[in-house]
Amino acid sequence: MVAPLLQLREIRLTFGGAPLLDGAELIVAPGDRVALVGRNGSGKSTLLKIVAGLVEADRGDRFADGGATIRYLSQEPDLSGFATTLAYVEAGLEDGDADHRALYLLNELGLSGAENPATLSGGEQRRAALARVLAPQPDILLLDEPTNHLDLPAIEWLETELASMRSALLLISHDRRFLEKLSRNVVWLDRGRTRRMERGFAHFEAWRDGVLAEEELERHKLDRQIAREEDWMRYGVTARRKRNQGRLGRLNDLRQQRRDARRAAGAAEMSAAEAQGSGTRVIEAKSISKSFGDKHVVREVTTRIVRGDRVAIVGPNGAGKTTLLNLLTGKLQPDSGTIVMGANVQLAWLDQQRALLDDDLSVSDTLTGGGSDTLAVGSVTRHVAGYLKEFLFAPEQIRQKVRALSGGERGRLLLARAFARPSNLLVLDEPTNDLDLETLDVLQEALAAYDGTVLIVSHDRDFLDRVATSILMADGDGRFTDYAGGYSDMVSQRGAGVAAKATKAAAAAKTSVPISSPRATVRKLSFKEKHALETLPAKLAALEAEMAALGAKLADAGLYTSDHKAYTAASARLDAARAEHDTAEHQWLELELLREELGA
Secondary structure, eight states, X not given: OOOOSEEEEEEEEOSSSSOSEEEEEEEEOTTOEEEEEOOTTSSHHHHHHHHHTSSOOSEXXXXXXXXXXXXXXXXXOOOTTOSSHHHHXXXXXXXXXXXXXXXXXXXXXXXXXXXXXGGOOHHHHHHHHHHHHHTTOOSEEEEESTTTTOOHHXXXXXXXXXXXXXXXXXXXXXXXXXXXXXXXXXXXXXXXEEEXXXXXXXXXXXXXXXXXHHHHHHHHHHHHHHHHHHHHHHHSOXXXXXXXXXXXXXXXXXXXXXXXXXXXOOOOOOOOOBOSOOOSEEEEEEEEEEEETTEEEEEEEEEEEETTOEEEEEOOTTSSHHXXXXXXXXXXXXXXXXXXXXXXXXXXXXXXXXXXXXXXXXXXXXXXXXXXXXXXXXXXXEEHHHHHHTTTOOGGGTTSBGGGSOHHHHHHHHHHHXXXXXXXXXXXXXXXTTOOHHHHHHHHHHHHXXXXXXXXXXXXXXXHHHHOSEEEEEEETTEEEEEESSHHHHHHHHSSSOXXXXXXXXXXXHHHSSOOOGGGSOOXXXXXXXXXXXXXXXXXXXXXXXXXXHHHHHTOTTXXXXXXXXXXXXXXXXXXXXXXXXXXXXXXXXXXXXXXXXXX
């Protein structure tokens, strides 16, 4: 058995009240790809900081291999004290690390290396921090929501980059597709304790539901046992008092066990208040264009949106997605072309910047406008406490100021506000930001039950596949193409995902920073590289055939019960084959790019 690089044992941590972590354990071995999952507020980020050595637990042990290098990506990186982003990234390198990776990673993430960290946006700071932790290729890579603020091209690039690295990964993310592609193990943090599954995230939700169902069965058995003991106490024979006292003690123990049991947090129950139905035609745009100065942001876009459509606008950052959304909803007027709104359209908007929230208002006043404990949800008057409970707010949070809420809680509050207002057109601009996986499930179900029309801007591919009925894809230079279906359908029709565009920052890097990537060096392909180019396609085809066969085998519903060992072996091999395929595909793409650059 391979010795672990890092191990946590019986970790306990309390910030007042119930323990946040109570007996949590974790093992990270070489080559592990571990997804750390759990509800918002369950302590995932805190546990990751304990792994990184940044937070000390109240109790428990942390063991780390003295020779192992660990890099941690925080949700709020600190770039102060550095003159440029390149200096910041290079400061994370150690003796023997490849210097060129710092600039290469910055360029791939849309930065030049010459930026002043003090002038960067939050998203740009996070990209620089991501380059800093990736550059040394550490033994253990700890990533807390690495896809936040990244557009689809950057997310797809990051998946490929991480798949090619030898580092052990421990990552937190709400992006299902990202977790499915990268994880081989899952650690579920629930009610302070951890459970580990030795399979990828694709299997997690079915496994979790089974664990919770088993817990509920055990709780039901305990309730029945308590009821039997209480019945005996009332009506049983009382002559043998000493034996009765022992049985009474056991009953008290059962009651205490029932009180101490921490039940799983409930699920949100979202539903949007619906207005009277709109006309069949909701929005019709003909040849609309919008420019800002010399920049064509939207050019000659024509689309027709009818009642019941779920239309997603997709593309890289800066491609004009939000501008197009504002044009279609009447927030902006086009420079040319026409936009016609249908009859009886009532709009509700969820803003990605959370700009609709006032930090100085309480949670209750945000919904009611102040001076009342009730609000109108559609045509029904609801008490604010009962309505907020459906969005997983505790009673004590009702009077809490908005500034004290977490990112996930702000997201849920905006959803509660948007869903309370009668509408037949919902506009969701990055609705999945900061929402945990369970809340995302409920949001998807609420949108499926919504009879109106939905406009979405999102970088979450799984969410788009589950919700969207059509995709408006940014093709560059302000042009958009309409594809039927979700994100995967768009990829099938298009033949590729969202193509990354060369950024001005990357181009500027070649002249502003006196370091060049080794790709720019003029040379010939080596024999080994030529051989890999010739053999990798066959290897990829063989792996794809093997994955298809394994997938068909695992699709047999009876295999799990009839031959559990065969099921486990096939599942493990499928995960390994996927990882091998991703690595080989990345290697082949790198060599193809190199071959094209060398004209070979």
